[in-house]
Amino acid sequence: xxxxxxxxxxxxxxxxxxxxxxxxxxxxxxxxxxxxxxxxxxxxxxxxxxxxxxxxxxxxxxxxxxxxxxxxxxxxxxxxxxxxxxxxxxxxxxxxxxxxxxxxxxxxxxxx
Amino acid sequence: xxxxxxxxxxxxxxxxxxxxxxxxxxxxxxxxxxxxxxxxxxxxxxxxxxxxxxxxxxxxxxxxxxxxxxxxxxxxxxxxxxxxxxxxxxxxxxxxxxxxxxxxxxxxxxxxxxx
Numbered sequence: 001x002x003x004x005x006x007x008x009x010x011x012x013x014x015x016x017x018x019x020x021x022x023x024x025x026x027x028x029x030x031x032x033x034x035x036x037x038x039x040x041x042x043x044x045x046x047x048x049x050x051x052x053x054x055x056x057x058x059x060x061x062x063x064x065x066x067x068x069x070x071x072x073x074x075x076x077x078x079x080x081x082x083x084x085x086x087x088x089x090x091x092x093x094x095x096x097x098x099x100x101x102x103x104x105x106x107x108x109x110x111x112x
Numbered sequence: 113x114x115x116x117x118x119x120x121x122x123x124x125x126x127x128x129x130x131x132x133x134x135x136x137x138x139x140x141x142x143x144x145x146x147x148x149x150x151x152x153x154x155x156x157x158x159x160x161x162x163x164x165x166x167x168x169x170x171x172x173x174x175x176x177x178x179x180x181x182x183x184x185x186x187x188x189x190x191x192x193x194x195x196x197x198x199x200x201x202x203x204x205x206x207x208x209x210x211x212x213x214x215x216x217x218x219x220x221x222x223x224x225x226x227x
Contacts, residue, residue: 004155031213043156043201043217056214090155092215099144099163099205101215103155 002027004104006091012110018079021107025072025093032074033101034066037088046089049074050096081111115139116204118218125225131189133221135202138183142204142216147176147187150199150220159200160187192225199223 005024013019025032034046045058049068066076072093078085088108092101117136125131135145143164148156162169162176162185169176175188189196202218 006155033213033215035215035217042219043203043215045214045216048213050213056212058214088153092155099207100146100158100161102158103148105155106153108153 004091004093004102006089006104006107008107009105010108010110012112013081015081015083015111017081018077019081019109020075020077021089021091021109023074023076023091023093023104025074025091026102028095029093029102030072030096031094032068032072033092033094034074034076035090035092036060037090037106038086043090046076078109083111085109086111114219115142116202116216116218118200118202118221120221121219122222122224125192125223127194127225127227128191131187131192131196131223131225133187133189133200133202133223135185135187135218136183137185137204137216139204139206139216140183141206141208143207144205145176145178145185146203146205146215147174148201148203149196150201156201189223192223194225194227197223197225 031050033048048056052068068074088106090106092103146161147159150156160174178185199220203215
């Protein structure tokens with residue numbers, strides 16, 4: 001059974017640009033969450049999607065957005081990139097009714 | 113507001129000995145707790161979990177203990193092996209309410225197991 005797949009693995013962007021990250025959950029998992037990991041703040045929750053609806057959102061500015069498609073794949077978008085957005089972005093999926101999350105390998109975003 | 117805390121940023125243990133990683137939480141709505149292991153530039157890997165209706169869960173070398181009255185949980189690794197060296201994250205979630213589906217993480221503990 002394939003795990004959670006995130007693309008791309010690495011990304012370098014310039015301040016002011018925007019970026020889109022992609023996540024394919026485990027087959028059959030309809031819930032997808034996104035987290036940001038930075039050395040200073042640890043793992044911070046961004047948002048969760050279930051059946052194409054955002055169910056929960058963390059404390060991030062509106063520049064961070066996401067969506068989920070009918071096949072449960074998800075994307076997150078960051079507009080007007082800032083240096084502080086440099087981080088490892090992690091996607092996780094879980095089964096409906098399950099409590100455990102499986103994480104992808106992440107996308108390492110560097111903003112220069 | 114750090115609702116899950118891992119107060120020891122690092123732990124060093126000799127191979128074969130027991131590793132004990134600790135975690136405290138403040139939110140009484142949390143009813144499910146997980147431990148993840150993480151290597152640099154990779155995603156967290158699930159290790160073991162425990163529901164609040166239990167006080168212990170065991171899986172091979174890994175045992176998690178939950179003390180609800182103290183809002184404290186711990187992960188025991190016995191015996192510790194060099195391959196266990198990684199950052200360990202404690203996470204918690206609430207089964208209902210506005211934060212359903214969200215994991216709250218501690219800052220992690222770097223475990224080093226030396227030969």
